[in-house]
Amino acid sequence: MTEKSNNGRQNIYKPAIMKIVDKRDEAPGVKTLRLEFLDPLDHEMFKQHYRTGMFGLYGIFGEGESTFCVASPETRKEYIECTFRQSGRVTSSLANSEIGDLVTYRGPYGNRFPIEEFYGKNLLFIAGGIALPPTRSVIWSCLDQREKFGKVTIVYGARTVADLVYKHELEEWQNRSDIDLVLTVDPGGESPDWQHHVGFVPTVLEEAAPSPHNCVAVLCGPPIMIKFTLISLQKLGFREENVYTTLENRMKCGVGKCGRCNVGSVYICKEGPVFTAAEVSKMPQSDL
Amino acid sequence: MSIQEQYRKKAAELLSSGEVKLVIGYGAGTTPDRRRPLFVRSADETSKLHLDAACEANLSGYLVSEGLLADKKKVGIFLGPEGIRSVNILASESQLDPDQIVIMGFNREAESVSALEGSNVRDFPAMLAALKEQAPGTGEQALVERIENMTPEERFTFWQAEFEKCIKCYACRQVCPMCYCRRCIVDNNQPQWVQTSSHTLGNFEWNLVRAFHLSGRCVECGGCDRACPVNIPLRLINRRMAMEVLDAYDHFSGMSPDQETVLASFKKDDPETFIL
Amino acid sequence: MIQILLRDKLDDCITRWHAAGYDVIGPQKNNNVTRFAPVEKASELDLEIILPDRTVKELFFPQTEPMFRYRIGKQTIDTEEYLPPGRKRIIFGSRPCDASAMAIDDPLFGWDYKDAYWFQRRNETVMVTIACTASDDFCMCTSLKLAPDSTLGSDIMLRPVAGGKGWHVELLSERGREAFDRIEALLDDSAAEKEPIANVPKRFDLDVCREWLADPENFESHFWKEISIRCIGCGTCTFLCPTCHCFDFQDEGDTYSGIRRKNWDSCSFALFTMHTSGHNPRSTQSSRWRQRIMHKFNYFPGKFSMNSCSGCGRCSRQCPVDMGITETLQEITKVAK
Numbered sequence A: 001m002t003e004k005s006n007n008g009r010q011n012i013y014k015p016a017i018m019k020i021v022d023k024r025d026e027a028p029g030v031k032t033l034r035l036e037f038l039d040p041l042d043h044e045m046f047k048q049h050y051r052t053g054m055f056g057l058y059g060i061f062g063e064g065e066s067t068f069c070v071a072s073p074e075t076r077k078e079y080i081e082c083t084f085r086q087s088g089r090v091t092s093s094l095a096n097s098e099i100g101d102l103v104t105y106r107g108p109y110g111n112r113f114p115i116e117e118f119y120g121k122n123l124l125f126i127a128g129g130i131a132l133p134p135t136r137s138v139i140w141s142c143l144d145q146r147e148k149f150g151k152v153t154i155v156y157g158a159r160t161v162a163d164l165v166y167k168h169e170l171e172e173w174q175n176r177s178d179i180d181l182v183l184t185v186d187p188g189g190e191s192p193d194w195q196h197h198v199g200f201v202p203t204v205l206e207e208a209a210p211s212p213h214n215c216v217a218v219l220c221g222p223p224i225m226i227k228f229t230l231i232s233l234q235k236l237g238f239r240e241e242n243v244y245t246t247l248e249n250r251m252k253c254g255v256g257k258c259g260r261c262n263v264g265s266v267y268i269c270k271e272g273p274v275f276t277a278a279e280v281s282k283m284p285q286s287d288l
Numbered sequence B: 001m002s003i004q005e006q007y008r009k010k011a012a013e014l015l016s017s018g019e020v021k022l023v024i025g026y027g028a029g030t031t032p033d034r035r036r037p038l039f040v041r042s043a044d045e046t047s048k049l050h051l052d053a054a055c056e057a058n059l060s061g062y063l064v065s066e067g068l069l070a071d072k073k074k075v076g077i078f079l080g081p082e083g084i085r086s087v088n089i090l091a092s093e094s095q096l097d098p099d100q101i102v103i104m105g106f107n108r109e110a111e112s113v114s115a116l117e118g119s120n121v122r123d124f125p126a127m128l129a130a131l132k133e134q135a136p137g138t139g140e141q142a143l144v145e146r147i148e149n150m151t152p153e154e155r156f157t158f159w160q161a162e163f164e165k166c167i168k169c170y171a172c173r174q175v176c177p178m179c180y181c182r183r184c185i186v187d188n189n190q191p192q193w194v195q196t197s198s199h200t201l202g203n204f205e206w207n208l209v210r211a212f213h214l215s216g217r218c219v220e221c222g223g224c225d226r227a228c229p230v231n232i233p234l235r236l237i238n239r240r241m242a243m244e245v246l247d248a249y250d251h252f253s254g255m256s257p258d259q260e261t262v263l264a265s266f267k268k269d270d271p272e273t274f275i276l
Numbered sequence C: 001m002i003q004i005l006l007r008d009k010l011d012d013c014i015t016r017w018h019a020a021g022y023d024v025i026g027p028q029k030n031n032n033v034t035r036f037a038p039v040e041k042a043s044e045l046d047l048e049i050i051l052p053d054r055t056v057k058e059l060f061f062p063q064t065e066p067m068f069r070y071r072i073g074k075q076t077i078d079t080e081e082y083l084p085p086g087r088k089r090i091i092f093g094s095r096p097c098d099a100s101a102m103a104i105d106d107p108l109f110g111w112d113y114k115d116a117y118w119f120q121r122r123n124e125t126v127m128v129t130i131a132c133t134a135s136d137d138f139c140m141c142t143s144l145k146l147a148p149d150s151t152l153g154s155d156i157m158l159r160p161v162a163g164g165k166g167w168h169v170e171l172l173s174e175r176g177r178e179a180f181d182r183i184e185a186l187l188d189d190s191a192a193e194k195e196p197i198a199n200v201p202k203r204f205d206l207d208v209c210r211e212w213l214a215d216p217e218n219f220e221s222h223f224w225k226e227i228s229i230r231c232i233g234c235g236t237c238t239f240l241c242p243t244c245h246c247f248d249f250q251d252e253g254d255t256y257s258g259i260r261r262k263n264w265d266s267c268s269f270a271l272f273t274m275h276t277s278g279h280n281p282r283s284t285q286s287s288r289w290r291q292r293i294m295h296k297f298n299y300f301p302g303k304f305s306m307n308s309c310s311g312c313g314r315c316s317r318q319c320p321v322d323m324g325i326t327e328t329l330q331e332i333t334k335v336a337k
Helices: A040-049 A089-095 A129-143 A167-175 A201-208 A223-236 A277-282 B003-016 B043-048 B059-064 B081-092 B125-134 B141-148 B152-163 B171-175 B200-214 B223-227 B234-249 C007-019 C096-109 C116-123 C174-184 C206-214 C216-220 C223-227 C285-304 C314-318 C325-336
Strands: A016-027 A030-037 A055-060 A064-069 A080-085 A102-109 A122-128 A152-158 A180-185 A215-220 A243-246 A274-276 B020-028 B035-040 B074-079 B101-108 B113-115 C004-006 C023-030 C033-038 C064-072 C077-081 C089-094 C125-130 C156-160 C166-171 C247-253 C257-264
Touching: A016 A040, A030 A040, A030 A089, A030 A102, A040 A102, A055 A080, A055 A089, A064 A080, A064 A089, A064 A129, A064 C247, A080 A089, A080 A129, A122 A129, A122 A201, A122 A223, A129 A152, A129 A215, A152 A201, A167 A180, A180 A201, A201 A223, A215 A223, A223 A243, A243 A277, A274 A277, B003 B020, B003 B043, B003 B074, B003 B101, B003 B113, B020 B043, B020 B059, B020 B101, B035 B043, B035 B059, B059 B074, B059 B081, B074 B081, B081 B101, B081 B125, B141 B234, B152 B200, B171 B223, B200 B234, B223 B234, C004 C007, C007 C023, C007 C166, C007 C174, C096 C116, C096 C125, C096 C285, C116 C125, C125 C174, C156 C174, C166 C174, C206 C285, C206 C325, C223 C285, C223 C325, C285 C325, C314 C325
Parallel strands: A122 A152, A122 A215, A152 A180, A215 A243, B020 B074, B074 B101, C023 C089, C089 C125, C125 C156
Antiparallel strands: A016 A030, A016 A102, A030 A080, A055 A064, A055 A102, A243 A274, B020 B035, B101 B113, C004 C166, C023 C033, C064 C077, C064 C257, C156 C166, C247 C257
């Protein structure tokens, strides 16, 4: 037991205080907050420990804490960005907070994407709907050191055009010559001026047919999308070991004690949230 | 033939004829003085059914487990008088179709059981009318009266000491046939009506909410009381509320499947003494 | 040298411990429930029972405890921590199963991140345990490879001498040394026969069960639905379990000030794993009961090399529908063979 693994705190449940410095509407009910640490020591700890893939517990005193990924990359540690859908008590309260308001943060917790192992490889990012944020964190971690990777392909789909998140970044990626961006919306979700694909992510992915050769895939989305996209990836020749994903479960402590986030013997908070598809397929599927 | 033999035989007939898909009864427990709920699906398992004075549990709560009655098939069940009343209430609150329930009724005495004639919940009006006459029960009356005679401060101290023990395991709720809400009010957090913490205040809130929710519905089966792992005399609260309802509305819960629910129906001559 | 603590010296013991600054806590019956509470005199203790209704767990991990008080200002949030008070305590008269359970939970509460609430109390507490000379139909420590006189988790062990006159005293840990030293002068070295420990029959074959549980094939077995069909989904077994450690955080107050609490929570409750979206990975009672058994006898031992069960039997003893770990593991022993 080192002080370090307690993130410098004697009391692991005591959150850091962060200030909302920016707030963006991403899609109906989906917001992004950019947060900065008030206490430089907390910030120092975050900078020491944060690696892309890790998550945090964001909260408002009086309401509680809620778990989501750190959506900003390890290459940008001056702030934390989180993107969430307003659905429960905590996320509603976070969504109603304004720039300048204070929130609580615990973390970063969990494991990370082994980005060094991706060096020299082609990258395929696949995300659905509100699951772009965890993917985006990996995307920027790689784009911020673009020269270390081969071809970068991003396949992103949402139910409707309005549900696409990070619209400005999608535009930025669209305009870069070193990224292949494939955008799609579910049939019926297109707007009159929609210029991109219409169809479900697995179908569109199979049409785009990225080569599995020397390629690592990062796949995040709702369970049903993951299920069918994995089948498509298999068809394209991707091995489960080369497909990474993140799992989410209800959490309270984030540090392996409160007992609810495990899938089979695997604690998402301690051993995840980043897993390869091979690891996920070994878990009891009905516990997911 | 003992009533146990009689009902084993009846259960076997019901199952082998296909009249019921399941019989809910009592099986042997860990120790000789314990009986546990038993679900029997075939005639050859009916020899595992027990019926004796140790069969205390009101099994009717299982009837409203999710999906059990959805296929419209009948279910057989061992029920004492309280269980029969529960089925009446569940029917009057539209939670089940009483004609789907085949009752093997029994009366429990100190050391033995006797059969109750009938198999449909409508078959017991005389027994229920007699129960109403006796009401409210006799066993605990002394303690109810003792608490009744306390000053409000003494009574508050009494219940404070009891509720302080509560660990919010919700065994009282889970075992209660009347607590069938898919999502209990304490499990809602937007807004958080009741504190979930089991400190004395949160425990007071929970137990009072439950007492009010059971007013005019509780059949005093004692299930919550027996289930409580810290021995809070929960029956006294429900007994007191039942006395109140009987007194004010002449309402004895669970008399028939068509009985109006006392706090969810309005009559012009209802006493309105509580309106200031 | 055998040292005996005579029962009639117990009051002196308590006095000496108090004088040394210890709180002394032991099993007492109050309001129809036996639980651990501070004692002044030996006569308050209820030492003749098989074991108390409630466990020693709540002295380390209370059913509800405030963690912080928060006050929210315009530009500030002040948090005041409520860490445990830091008083030396002696828990006198817990049973070996309860004491073992505290040691079983240590690695969990220390798994990479240390839970200060747990360890502060653990570090300031001396466990004086009394070996069992009686058991009931629900005791099952021997099935867990523990025993009515297991020393796991205890700092001082007391073994009853024949005739109920007192106990053989054995110091087991450095943590217990001061408490032992304080009463050493009271101890008697006259020879006395130890009373035989309770005979707790083996109720199931743990190795067979663990092997069956570890087989992924059995995760989807119909067994789980059958064994849990009468489970009503209350939290009795988990809350009265000395090793069950699951918890919840709850904020009480408003958006200006209030208290964040750590409360017991239970894997039996449907809400425990429910996502905000409504998706629930463990949506049925059978999947929740499976989780409880798997956690105790498969996942936890896989991580911490101990079963998350010390065999106290409260889950079966107190279950409103007469279920419990014993029955489930007995049935597994049957189906696995």
